[in-house]
Amino acid sequence: MDSLPQTLIKSLKIFEAVELELQAVRNLIPPEPWTEALASKKKEVTAWISSMLSSNYRPTGSVLTNAKKASHGIRPVPTLGLAERVVYRSLVEYILREHRVGSRTQKDYRDFVIAPIVFAHARSKENKRLEEAQLPTLRNIRYIVESDITAFYQYIDHEVLRRELELQTGKTEAVAYLIQFLAELEGKAYGLPQLLGPSDDLSEVHIGIMERDLVRQGLYLWRFNDDFRVACESYSDALGAIEMLAESARAIGLVIADHKTLTPSVRTYVRRALRSEPDTLNADVDLDTAQIELSDYLDPGGEKTIEEASTAIRRIALDPSDPQSINLKDIKRDETTILRNALASLTRFSSDVGLAYMQRLFSFVPSLTPEIAHYLIAMHEGHGEKVEQLWDKLSQRASSEWQSLWLIYVSRYLGITGGSSSRIDWIRKQKNKGQGRLIHGEAEIALAMISETSFAELDRALRMESQALAPWYVLAVKQLTKGETAPTDKQIEAVKNSSRLYRWLLGD
Structure with a gap:
C-alpha cells in the first residue's frame, strides 16, 4: 500500500x-x-x-x-x-467526520417499525392512537412491502463506495487509502468486515445511495440498516415496489432477499408489528407505548426481577398446549430475544434457576451460546461442581466450532481444564481441527495455562498462522513461562525482538 x-x-x-x-x-x-x-x-x-x-x-x-x-x-x-x-x-x-451517519438505536428501530402504521393511518405526532374506525386507512394505503438485502456487508462494492465517499466528503486521498486498505483486508474488491463500528458507518453511506434513489422515484419508504418498508396503495403497486427495490439494489451491486420480501396487508402488518391477536385489534392502541415485535435490533433490556427472568426461562418447560410455552424445536425470533434477556438477567442476579435449562438451550438455540457462557462463568463461584459437570455435558453437545470456542474460553477463564484428561483431550481435539481459526489460538492459551502445549508448537503457529491471531500465541508463550515446560530466556528474548507488539504482550 x-x-x-x-x-x-x-x-x-x-x-x-x-x-x-x-x-x-x-x-x-x-x-x-x-x-x-x-x-x-x-x-x-x-x-x-x-x-x-x-x-x-x-x-x-x-x-x-x-x-x-x-x-x-x-x-x-x-x-x-x-x-x-x-x-x-x-x-x-x-x-466521515463532517458527514452525518444514521444511528441504529432501539428507538430508531421502533420508529422504523411504527412509521408505516402512522403514515397509513394519517395520525399526527400528537395523536398516535390506532383505532378500528381508522381501518380502512385514511391515506388509502393497503399494503406494506417488507424487504432486506442478502448478505449486505459481504457484497458492498468498494468502487461504488469510493465514488460515494468522494462525492459526499471530498477527501479523495484518505478515501483512496481506505479502499486500498479494504481490498487488502478482504482479499477482494467488495465486502466489509462485519460487527465493527466503522463498517456500520460505511454501510450506511453505501445503502444511502439506494434509499435516495427509491425516494426520488416516489416510494413511501423507510429504512433501518438494510431493512426496508414501503407503503403501497394496491397489490400491483406493492409488486411494482419490489421490482424497484430489486433494480435499485442491483445498481450498487446488491441483491434483495427473496425469502424475506413480503407484502402483508396493513391490517396484517399492524397485527404482527404490535404482536396483537385478531380479537384484540379493535382496542385502542397507543403507538408510543405499544409492545412491538421483538428482533435483533430491539432488546427490551432484560427482566427487572429474578421472578420475571425465572418465569421467562421456565417457559421452555411448559406444556406445549400452554399459550405461554416456548417450543425450542420451533422457536420464534422474538422468543429467542426473550430467552436472551432472561439469561442476561439471571447472570446479573447470580441466580441458579437457569442451570437446569442450559443443556436444552445449548442444543436447540445455539445462537444463545455467548449468553450461556457468561452465565456459567457467573455461576461458578457458588456452584462450581455443578457448572463443571454441565461444561462436560455441553462439550459433548457442541454442534459447531463457534460453540466449542466459547466453551474453551469458559474453561480457561475458570481454570477448570487442568486435572481432567478428558477435558484436555477435548480441547486438543478442537485445536487440531481448528487450524487457522480463532479456536486454534484460544485452545493454545488454555493448554499453555496447564503446560499441555510446547514452545515449538506456539512458535510454529506464530510463523504459519494469520498475524491477526499472533497475540493469542504470544500470550500462550507467556503462560508457558509459568509452568514446567517453560521456554528458555533466549527463546523468550528472540520472540520479544521479533516485534514491538510481541514485546509489549510479553511484559516489556
Missing part, C-alpha cells in the same frame, strides 16, 4: 482509536485476551501504528468465525489485528 503523508496521519485520531479498540466489546466472540496487556501501552501503540502508516504498511487479512444466527443462518465474525482495527477506525472517523 502507498504511504500516507504526515499531514494526513496527524489528522487521524489514532490515540483515540487505540483507546476505543481496547475498550470495544464484541458480543459474538470471546473477549480478546490482549486488551488488558496493552492497556498501559496506548501511547506506544499509537506511535507504532503512525510509523507503519508512513511506510508501506500491508494490513493482515481477517480470520473469520461463523457465529450462529437466531435463525438457521450463520454470521461471519472477523477477527482483525489491533493495528488493522485502529487504522480502520481512525480512517473512517476522519473521512
